[in-house]
Amino acid sequence: xxxxxxxxxxxxxxxxxxxxSVLGSGEPQTLDSPSQVPAEIERFDRAVEETTAELEIFVQxxxxxxxxxxxxIFKSHLQIVNDPELLAKVHAAIQKKLLTAFSALQVVxxxxxxxxxxxxxxxxxxxxxxxxxxxxRIGSHLTRKTESSVNGAAESHPxxxxxxxVAHEILPSQAMNLGELPIAxxxxxxxxxxxxxxILARSRGIPAVSGVEGIMNDVVSGDxxxxxxxEGHVIVRPDREATMAxxxxxxxxxxxxxxxxxxRDQPAVSCDGTQVELLANINNLADAHSAETVGAGGIGxxxxxxxxxxxxxxxxxxxxxxxxxxxxxxxxxxxxTIRTLDLGxxxxxxxxxxxxxxxxxxxxxxxxxxxxxxxxxxTQMRAILRAGRHGKVSMLFPMITTVEELRKLNKLxxxxxxxxxxxxxxxxEDVKTGVMVEVPAxxxxxxxxxxxxxFISIGSNDLIQYLVAxxxxxPKVAHLCEPLxxxxxxxxxxxxxxxxxxxxxxxxxxxxxxxxxxxxxLFGMGLRRFSMSPxxxxxxxxxxxxxxxxxxxRFAHHVLQLSTGDEIRSYLxxxxxxxxxxxxxxxxx
Numbered sequence: 133x134x135x136x137x138x139x140x141x142x143x144x145x146x147x148x149x150x151x152x153s154v155l156g157s158g159e160p161q162t163l164d165s166p167s168q169v170p171a172e173i174e175r176f177d178r179a180v181e182e183t184t185a186e187l188e189i190f191v192q193x194x195x196x197x198x199x200x201x202x203x204x205i206f207k208s209h210l211q212i213v214n215d216p217e218l219l220a221k222v223h224a225a226i227q228k229k230l231l232t233a234f235s236a237l238q239v240v241x242x243x244x245x246x247x248x249x250x251x252x253x254x255x256x257x258x259x260x261x262x263x264x265x266x267x268x269r270i271g272s273h274l275t276r277k278t279e280s281s282v283n284g285a286a287e288s289h290p291x292x293x294x295x296x297x298v299a300h301e302i303l304p305s306q307a308m309n310l311g312e313l314p315i316a317x318x319x320x321x322x323x324x325x326x327x328x329x330x331i332l333a334r335s336r337g338i339p340a341v342s343g344v345e346g347i348m349n350d351v352v353s354g355d356x357x358x359x360x361x362x363e364g365h366v367i368v369r370p371d372r373e374a375t376m377a378x379x380x381x382x383x384x385x386x387x388x389x390x391x392x393x394x395x396r397d398q399p400a401v402s403c404d405g406t407q408v409e410l411l412a413n414i415n416n417l418a419d420a421h422s423a424e425t426v427g428a429g430g431i432g433x434x435x436x437x438x439x440x441x442x443x444x445x446x447x448x449x450x451x452x453x454x455x456x457x458x459x460x461x462x463x464x465x466x467x468x469t470i471r472t473l474d475l476g477x478x479x480x481x482x483x484x485x486x487x488x489x490x491x492x493x494x495x496x497x498x499x500x501x502x503x504x505x506x507x508x509x510x511t512q513m514r515a516i517l518r519a520g521r522h523g524k525v526s527m528l529f530p531m532i533t534t535v536e537e538l539r540k541l542n543k544l545x546x547x548x549x550x551x552x553x554x555x556x557x558x559x560x561e562d563v564k565t566g567v568m569v570e571v572p573a574x575x576x577x578x579x580x581x582x583x584x585x586x587f588i589s590i591g592s593n594d595l596i597q598y599l600v601a602x603x604x605x606x607p608k609v610a611h612l613c614e615p616l617x618x619x620x621x622x623x624x625x626x627x628x629x630x631x632x633x634x635x636x637x638x639x640x641x642x643x644x645x646x647x648x649x650x651x652x653x654l655f656g657m658g659l660r661r662f663s664m665s666p667x668x669x670x671x672x673x674x675x676x677x678x679x680x681x682x683x684x685x686r687f688a689h690h691v692l693q694l695s696t697g698d699e700i701r702s703y704l705x706x707x708x709x710x711x712x713x714x715x716x717x718x719x720x721x
Contacts, residue, residue: 432663
């Protein structure tokens with residue numbers, strides 16, 4: 133048995149499916165005979181030509197969108213892709229070792245990595261990132277015909293049977309490419325409850341465990357596995373008795389989950405009739421459809437960065453407009469809060485350049501990037517304002533720290549509206565603008581921010597990690613990113629009280645919104661708009677329908693008097709069991 137962090141509840145017994153990256157450690161594949169060498173070299177050369185053409189278009193597009201300095205980064209990539217030494221090394225590996233083009237590329241990359249590791253100067257070591265990026269591009273062209281490739285994964289499609297996805301890490305760009313795979317559960321070596329693997333799992337309502345050290349060394353594709361996403365347990369090659377026991381739990385869990393879907397058409401109200409809005413967090417069109425299926429009242433958070441992460445270049449205004457329009461039309465009640473780009477940290481795109489930051493989560497990220505690249509933000513604003521004609525749309529700004537930042541953004545929105553009017557381009561005049569409260573400084577100065585914005589959305593995932601100064605994706609400190617803690621609830625209480633005093637609409641769109649114990653306290657504190665992964669909407673609806681407003685207020689009052697996370701967890705677990713012992717299965721352990 134392996135122990136990790138349970139990040140999405142449920143139990144699954146299924147076959148493992150390993151995901152390797154283009155630069156992964158899979159065994160090199162060889163050709164069947166020397167007669168295949170010329171065709172394999174031709175296949176590699178064709179991938180190089182396709183990569184070159186892609187980069188040439190890319191450089192032109194980046195120059196237009198972000199300016200010449202950003203485009204210059206990729207001029208160097210054009211030099212790398214046509215480097216005679218690189219091409220000769222790959223040709224030699226195919227000819228002399230009879231490797232496939234993909235494996236030859238992998239071997240050459242490993243050689244470069246070893247060479248660069250011996251260089252003392254930081255500048256030259258950083259050049260490896262550029263080489264890796266180019267080789268990844270070539271590899272993606274070599275594997276493009278493989279439907280299940282994940283950034284160049286070389287494994288074949290797992291078939292129609294749902295599998296347990298096992299990976300070292302799932303990057304944001306990979307998460308989007310996994311959307312169509314039949315996944316029953318996810319297990320990763322690194323990451324926490326708000327990693328991209330966790331978000332992907334919860335959006336699809338499948339069990340997941342992160343932070344399972346060494347699991348890639350213990351699993352091969354096809355191995356039978358047990359994944360317990362609530363307790364954080366993973367069993368590789370279980371015996372017959374354990375398999376039968378967990379299969380029984382799996383049937384019970386999914387039967388309960390299916391039964392909750394029946395409440396999709398029921399109103400979201402407490403036991404005594406207090407109305408709430410249960411909204412969905414989405415990444416793409418598939419999530420919007422899921423939100424409709426489970427009966428969400430609308431989209432409380434549309435993460436637009438996932439559109440950008442799947443592109444090798446900047447999506448233009450028209451492409452963004454069409455995508456946002458379709459999201460709005462396919463969303464429940466055509467109600468969507470669109471968050472502007474939240475890139476940086478672990479969500480990076482090459483066309484914004486790379487900066488060697490010791491702590492990227494607290495560095496040049498999110499809205500801070502776009503003060504340096506206003507064209508990119510204005511393009512997105514224009515697309516959102518235009519798409520707003522097709523539904524009830526709000527625009528949300530992430531990572532706001534100061535009132536000065538918010539004033540700059542409000543001015544930019546005003547200028548963008550004026551330019552659209554002057555050009556005669558139709559757009560929605562009634563799009564509200566809001567602020568994400570996820571930086572502690574914003575929470576402390578909430579009163580000042582409320583005077584400059586239409587609404588507030590609390591991003592509890594980032595707020596927690598910044599408040600406790602711990603990386604939520606680092607298993608060694610992930611335990612500190614505990615939502616059921618006195619500090620978190622006191623800060624949330626302060627923000628909610630300020631919004632209630634001023635009559636400012638407020639939503640909580642972090643993972644706390646979909647966790648039964650947290651939801652009880654938030655409701656008791658006066659929160660009436662919850663936004664969560666679509667899969668959790670039926671659970672929270674059932675929970676709130678089982679509790680009165682007065683009960684929840686008593687729970688919240690008591691929690692605010694407690695001194696430790698353990699006391700809060702124990703108290704809320706008891707209350708949850710009293711209300712509904714079955715719903716406890718949908719919370720983390």
